[in-house]
Amino acid sequence: MQLHEHQAKKVLSRYAIAIPEGLLATTADEAEAAATRLGPGTVFVKAQSLAGDRAAAGGVRPVESASLAKAVASQLLGRKLVTTQTGENGQLVKKVLVERGVRAVNELYLALSIDAASSTIVITAAQGGGSGIEQRLATAPLGVLRLGMTGERHAGDIAAFCGQLGLSEAAAEKLAGVIARLHRAFIELDASLIEINPLALTESGELIAIDAKLALDDNAAFRHADLLQLGEEAEADLIELKAQRHQINFMQMDGNIGTVVNGAGLGLATLDMLRAAGGAPANFMDIRTTAKSMDIAQGIALVLDNPRVKVLLVNVFGGGMQPCDTIVEGLGIAFRRHARRLPIVLRVKGNNEEMARLRLANFDLQKIECADMWQAVTRAVAIAQGRA
Amino acid sequence: MAILIGENTRLLCQGMTGWAGTYHTSRMIQYGTNVVAGVTPGKGGKSHIDVPVFDRVADAMTATGANASAVFVPPDRAAGAIIESIEAEMPLVVVVTERIPVLDMIRVREALAGSRTRLVGPNSQGLLVPGVCQIGVMATDRARRGTIGVMSRSASLTSEVVSQLTAAGLGQSTTVGIGGDPIHGMGFVDCLELFFADPQTEAIVLIGEIGGTEEQQAAEYLQAVGAKKPIISLIVGQHAPLQRRMGHAGALAQDPLADAASKVAALRQAGATIVPSAHLVGATTHDLLAKRAA
Numbered sequence: 001m002q003l004h005e006h007q008a009k010k011v012l013s014r015y016a017i018a019i020p021e022g023l024l025a026t027t028a029d030e031a032e033a034a035a036t037r038l039g040p041g042t043v044f045v046k047a048q049s050l051a052g053d054r055a056a057a058g059g060v061r062p063v064e065s066a067s068l069a070k071a072v073a074s075q076l077l078g079r080k081l082v083t084t085q086t087g088e089n090g091q092l093v094k095k096v097l098v099e100r101g102v103r104a105v106n107e108l109y110l111a112l113s114i115d116a117a118s119s120t121i122v123i124t125a126a127q128g129g130g131s132g133i134e135q136r137l138a139t140a141p142l143g144v145l146r147l148g149m150t151g152e153r154h155a156g157d158i159a160a161f162c163g164q165l166g167l168s169e170a171a172a173e174k175l176a177g178v179i180a181r182l183h184r185a186f187i188e189l190d191a192s193l194i195e196i197n198p199l200a201l202t203e204s205g206e207l208i209a210i211d212a213k214l215a216l217d218d219n220a221a222f223r224h225a226d227l228l229q230l231g232e233e234a235e236a237d238l239i240e241l242k243a244q245r246h247q248i249n250f251m252q253m254d255g256n257i258g259t260v261v262n263g264a265g266l267g268l269a270t271l272d273m274l275r276a277a278g279g280a281p282a283n284f285m286d287i288r289t290t291a292k293s294m295d296i297a298q299g300i301a302l303v304l305d306n307p308r309v310k311v312l313l314v315n316v317f318g319g320g321m322q323p324c325d326t327i328v329e330g331l332g333i334a335f336r337r338h339a340r341r342l343p344i345v346l347r348v349k350g351n352n353e354e355m356a357r358l359r360l361a362n363f364d365l366q367k368i369e370c371a372d373m374w375q376a377v378t379r380a381v382a383i384a385q386g387r388a
Numbered sequence: 389m390a391i392l393i394g395e396n397t398r399l400l401c402q403g404m405t406g407w408a409g410t411y412h413t414s415r416m417i418q419y420g421t422n423v424v425a426g427v428t429p430g431k432g433g434k435s436h437i438d439v440p441v442f443d444r445v446a447d448a449m450t451a452t453g454a455n456a457s458a459v460f461v462p463p464d465r466a467a468g469a470i471i472e473s474i475e476a477e478m479p480l481v482v483v484v485t486e487r488i489p490v491l492d493m494i495r496v497r498e499a500l501a502g503s504r505t506r507l508v509g510p511n512s513q514g515l516l517v518p519g520v521c522q523i524g525v526m527a528t529d530r531a532r533r534g535t536i537g538v539m540s541r542s543a544s545l546t547s548e549v550v551s552q553l554t555a556a557g558l559g560q561s562t563t564v565g566i567g568g569d570p571i572h573g574m575g576f577v578d579c580l581e582l583f584f585a586d587p588q589t590e591a592i593v594l595i596g597e598i599g600g601t602e603e604q605q606a607a608e609y610l611q612a613v614g615a616k617k618p619i620i621s622l623i624v625g626q627h628a629p630l631q632r633r634m635g636h637a638g639a640l641a642q643d644p645l646a647d648a649a650s651k652v653a654a655l656r657q658a659g660a661t662i663v664p665s666a667h668l669v670g671a672t673t674h675d676l677l678a679k680r681a682a
Contacts, residue, residue, distance in 0.1 A: 274627075
């Protein structure tokens with residue numbers, strides 16, 4: 001789950017992370033009023049979107065007057081922002097953050113994330129933040145520090161780490177405080193990523209988070225009802241979130257073969273086989289073992305809503321936790337409730353497959369059953385390409 | 389012989405009295421697994437599906453001689469249950485629970501360091517020695533006793549592969565689900581060590597996927613010690629959609645094609661036979677073993 005910049009900054013400011021003065025606006029007039037309130041000097045109008053690389057796509061713009069703030073806001077609001085990270089459809093901008101500009105004497109890139117291989121929280125810092133950091137992080141050696149789950153133990157490590165970054169003693173000490181607080185925030189919030197890019201060092205020696213990104217662990221949502229609500233606001237338009245609510249991992253793709261699969265591994269294998277057979281999948285689907293037939297019906301509806309889809313490929317291997325008949329039941333319900341009629345190629349094997357076959361006969365479906373995965377895959381590709 | 393579990397396994401189920409625990413414990417008993425105890429705090433002293441229930445793992449171990457635990461505890465309490473077993477020095481803990489918070493798993497790994505426990509999972513379908521012992525939730529009807537060791541990060545794909553192997557006339561010595569979560573217990577390298585040492589296992593199927601470094605670590609290990617038995621490997625996910633990316637740290641993740649390709653290259657370099665497509669695991673394994681026998 002990801003938060004918008006303004007949400008992330010608000011949450012992090014609870015941990016005494018300094019942020020620029022700013023106001024949120026949902027209309028161009030509000031943006032103008034916000035810029036007026038912030039007073040003279042440069043202000044930034046920033047599209048609130050979950051996509052990275054906003055600045056390069058024109059989503060972050062400096063302006064020198066309130067009337068220009070209004071003009072820029074009217075260009076951004078209600079439009080889809082397309083960045084290198086959104087895909088061609090872009091993301092709808094509903095809010096802009098109007099923020100006072102900060103004069104930096106130095107900039108840092110700072111990120112906290114999880115390193116699975118060492119089972120630690122890893123802090124990455126680099127000199128000079130701003131955009132284009134991907135390239136520099138990929139090529140230049142980084143300052144990297146690994147921390148465990150208890151902060152007190154690490155005070156010395158953090159101080160030593162900050163000492164190596166080429167900062168003045170005062171700035172290094174200040175940064176150590178910021179890192180310790182972010183480490184605590186990371187643990188308390190169940191974060192999976194906190195990224196501050198850039199962290200500006202001002203003439204007066206302050207460290208200010210100019211941009212902030214915060215991603216939270218969906219698995220820990222039960223501990224964070226308040227954050228969950230923020231995330232739902234930020235991600236409301238995402239089809240992935242709708243699927244998540246129904247115990248389904250889902251990713252939209254650009255092909256014309258809808259896939260219905262249980263398990264991430266089998267889901268990935270299905271995409272690989274489709275591509276190998278010359279087909280183009282419309283989505284990735286991993287029905288979790290906790291999904292009930294109604295959840296599955298909702299997930300399949302997301303595939304049927306996609307006008308590009310020409311054929312549905314159902315590839316199921318029923319396990320002990322989720323037998324075949326539960327999935328077939330979901331399939332039947334989805335088609336009962338949806339106006340769409342499509343050919344369905346099925347490969348259903350494993351726990352309760354006989355029961356699933358009986359259920360299948362009760363639904364009025366345009367179905368083609370196949371005995372093995374490859375046969376089903378090639379059949380679905382042939383139908384999608386108009387060859388069958 | 390098999391690895392990790394067998395005739396001498398005495399299983400304890402944590403979270404046995406819940407819906408999932410009850411259902412899967414019954415399935416395991418039916419399969420022939422020797423389930424000796426259940427643990428649910430507050431329900432100690434009772435009996436559930438004819439199995440004695442204890443409040444604490446340590447008490448259950450003392451009373452019943454349990455030497456393995458299956459964890460069915462819901463995600464909000466699972467880490468606590470795992471750590472309780474680690475502290476009780478349970479030799480083997482198999483965690484089926486899905487969606488445990490990642491930071492909880494870092495805590496578990498901190499507790500695991502230097503302990504006597506071997507952890508499998510979480511988000512694992514479990515361990516199966518066909519016809520002998522099942523710890524977990526996998527489909528069992530197509531599994532047959534045999535000589536192929538199977539290790540995997542994916543439950544549904546394991547079922548598929550087991551079905552293909554059996555159809556090709558190849559039974560399985562043990563199937564191990566190391567789990568689909570980024571932070572987990574034993575990995576492919578641990579499984580390889582055990583399979584190499586197991587006289588029943590003649591060949592090993594490694595089912596990997598994009599993300600993480602399990603496959604690369606397995607390849608490094610094979611380079612270091614040599615592939616002592618034939619390794620057949622399937623890596624899925626080369627055509628996965630790019631994760632919706634956020635921030636620059638996220639953007640650093642390699643694209644799926646490159647990630648899958650580097651795993652395949654590392655394993656091939658280490659002497660593994662690469663399966664070209666998920667539907668060909670049974671056939672590839674069969675042909676490889678037939679060629680070696682000839």
